[in-house]
Amino acid sequence: MDLIALTDWLGESPVAALFGLATGLTFGVAAQRSRFCLRAATVSFARGRLDDKVAVWLLTFSTAVVWVQGAYLLGLINVPEARMMAVTGSWSGAIIGGLMFGVGMVLARGCSGRLLVLAATGNLRSVVSGLVFAVVAQMTMGGWLKPVRDKIAGLWITDGGRNLDLLAALHLPNWGGLAFGVATALLALEISRRNRIGASRLIFGAGVGFAVALGWVLTSALARISFDPMPIESATFTGPSANTLMFFLDRNAVLEFDIGLVPGVFIGAFLASLWAREFRFQGFEGEANMRRALTGAALMGFGGMLAGGCAIGAGVTGGSIFAGTAWAALTAFWIGGMITDFVVDQKGGAAVSRPA
Incomplete structure (x- = not known):
């Protein structure tokens, strides 16, 4: 059955949700098995280590760039019309929100995407933190915190009513993004070799990164045949977490890519953890750890919505299409995370950060 026939049979919104589910399942399995986590990579780098966590993050990021830019050159992704690229970006939101998100992911011991994956493996700390994250994100998107977000985001915005295309701004050729991705992948593989990372973890x-490209390709294909305008998007967890929460609370909510994505990640990570016999229940270890995690989750909910995406949404998905504010947010994630690790966990004498 081709895509047109499928949309005629099911409708465009259910197909978008199915595409989100497929993207999420791929992401959930791969993230659980690879232990991909920006927060873990940030902490390692802050402590002067180029270890397996840094290598896996670099490999994920670089392969996302390679897949996405390769698909763009083949005409499979309409990057200029991607949701993140086609709207005005906020430099102030990316920087301030990115710093807040970076602080939050270290306090919560995992970024929003990692919390979702861990929740699927029985980590009850991540379940509670993820719910706080989703509620605060919803409040920031359309609730009491929206005026604060709008005011900060409006301080410094991109020109021309669109986000900044870094490749175009730097006058690089169309294949420049692909070349950058390949070079970064080679660096990731060299760090992986030095840390003797197994082939299985590298593949996952x-x-x-492939899951990010899959989302871009699927939504681009749907947008090309859709009667109504359909957003071209891929994996991110700030807005989708809030939308998924409201979908189960509002009887009038409609299906969309986001509604398939979040459950897809959860199911994929759950099945992967069962297959590897890694599913086990875990809870908070004391009131101080709970307070720290919930504070971090709240900071990520507000910061991620202000920054225009989370560690995945801006850091990998937006970075793979070279959206200017996404790269600004990614830089702020790293800076905020490293500073927080140094002040709270190293210099501050807090409990040593556990692996994510």
């Missing part, structure tokens, strides 16, 4: 790490 690259699979996270």
Whole structure:
């Protein structure tokens, strides 16, 4: 059955949700098996280590760039019309929100995407933190915190009513993004070799990047045949977490890519953890850890919505299409995370950060 026949049979919104489910399942399995986590990579780098966590993050990021830019050159992704690229970007939101998100992911011991994956493996700390994250994100998107977000985001915006295309701004050729991705992948593989990372983990790490490209390709294909305008998007967890929460609370909510994505990640990570016999229940270890995690989750909910995406949405998905504010947010994630690790966990004498 071709895509037109499928949309005629099911409708465009259910097909978008199915595409989100497929993207999420791929992401969930790959992220669980590779232990991909920006927060873990940030902490390692802050402590002067180029270890397996840094290698896996670099491999995921670089393979996302390679897959996405390769698909763009083949005409499979309409990057200029991607949702993140086609709207005005906020530099102030990316920087301030990115710093807040970076602080939050270290306090919560995992970025929003990692919390979702861990929740699927029985980590009850991540379940609670994820719910706080989703509620605060919803409040920031359309609730009491929206005026604060709008005011900060409006301080410094991109020109021309669109986000900045970094490749175009730097006058690089169309294949410049692909070349950058390949070079970064080679660096990731060299760090992986030095840390003797197994082939299985490398394949799954690259699979996270592939999931990002899969989302872009599927939504681009749907947008091309859709009667109504359909957003071209891929994996991100700030807005989708809030939308998924409201979908189960509002009887009038409609299906969309986001509604398939979040459950897809959860199901994929759950099945992967069962297959590897890694599913086990875990809870908070004391009131101080709970307070720290919930504070971090709240900071990520507001910061991620302000920044225009989370560690995945801006850091990998937006970075793979070279959206200017996404790269600004990614830089702020790293800076905020490293500073927080140094002040709270190293210099501050807090409990040593556990692996994500």
